[in-house]
Amino acid sequence: MNIVVCVKQIPDPAAPQSFDAQHNLDRSGKLILDEADTYGVEMALQLVDTAGGGGVTVVSMGSANDVAGLRNALAMGAAKAVIVSDDALRGTDALGTAKVLAGVIKRDLPDLILCATESSDGYTGTTPVQLAELLGLPSITFAKSVSVEGSSVKVNRQTEAGYDEVTAPLPCVVTVTAGVVEPRYASFKGIMAAKSKPVEILSVADLGLGDETGPKGAREEITAVVAAESRQAGEKYVDEGDGAEKIVAFLESIKVL
Numbered sequence: 001m002n003i004v005v006c007v008k009q010i011p012d013p014a015a016p017q018s019f020d021a022q023h024n025l026d027r028s029g030k031l032i033l034d035e036a037d038t039y040g041v042e043m044a045l046q047l048v049d050t051a052g053g054g055g056v057t058v059v060s061m062g063s064a065n066d067v068a069g070l071r072n073a074l075a076m077g078a079a080k081a082v083i084v085s086d087d088a089l090r091g092t093d094a095l096g097t098a099k100v101l102a103g104v105i106k107r108d109l110p111d112l113i114l115c116a117t118e119s120s121d122g123y124t125g126t127t128p129v130q131l132a133e134l135l136g137l138p139s140i141t142f143a144k145s146v147s148v149e150g151s152s153v154k155v156n157r158q159t160e161a162g163y164d165e166v167t168a169p170l171p172c173v174v175t176v177t178a179g180v181v182e183p184r185y186a187s188f189k190g191i192m193a194a195k196s197k198p199v200e201i202l203s204v205a206d207l208g209l210g211d212e213t214g215p216k217g218a219r220e221e222i223t224a225v226v227a228a229e230s231r232q233a234g235e236k237y238v239d240e241g242d243g244a245e246k247i248v249a250f251l252e253s254i255k256v257l
Helices: 034-052 070-078 092-107 129-135 188-194 213-219 243-253
Strands: 002-006 009-011 031-034 053-063 078-082 113-117 141-150 153-159 162-169 173-176 199-202
Touching: 002 034, 002 129, 009 034, 009 070, 031 034, 031 070, 034 053, 034 070, 034 113, 034 141, 053 070, 053 092, 070 078, 070 188, 070 199, 078 092, 092 129, 092 213, 113 129, 129 141, 129 173, 141 162
Parallel strands: 002 053, 002 113, 053 078, 078 199, 113 173, 141 173
Antiparallel strands: 009 031, 141 153, 153 162
């Protein structure tokens, strides 16, 4: 079984965050593998082990100047990594990101594609389903367990009331939650082996995407970033028997009543 896991290298959350001159998140410092993606990598490794053969490939988009995050996924056990790195990608939106990932994945369509439900630095949660649509594949979101039975994938999909049992034919795109598995720690042997595993670097031109990425593809421009206003302290009253009246008066003042 061959599985692709879409991963993202993000600025270290422990370091102060800042924006560049174009009002995008500054990614020039240390990059790490998004913790949310480690669950997908672990799930893929376990599925390959259960299948008795195959491999795990991690696919990413971003700067190739620092691939320590990808090396971490390789140290966990992934066989190879592919990253699309190009200055033309700066300012790409969620749909553009999905187009880039789809461009890589469709070169050699795997049996299964795993993603996190959302990245820890973007929180759009839209890229995986956009990816599935671009690839023409079914998608299942919020998986709390994943198993492969023959040519189908079976998922317990997390809901507010519990979970739904969902089955879809392979290939398929599945997003996994943080509780799907417990990610392994990379061993010393795995870390050493990761240094020799292949990391393929592609450009936008390699994928033939043209103007579908960057600000042109996003068709938007960030003109300013301002801090949210501090929350003001509310008014306090001591209930002297007239608390109910004060509540009613307040609700009337904001036109709730």
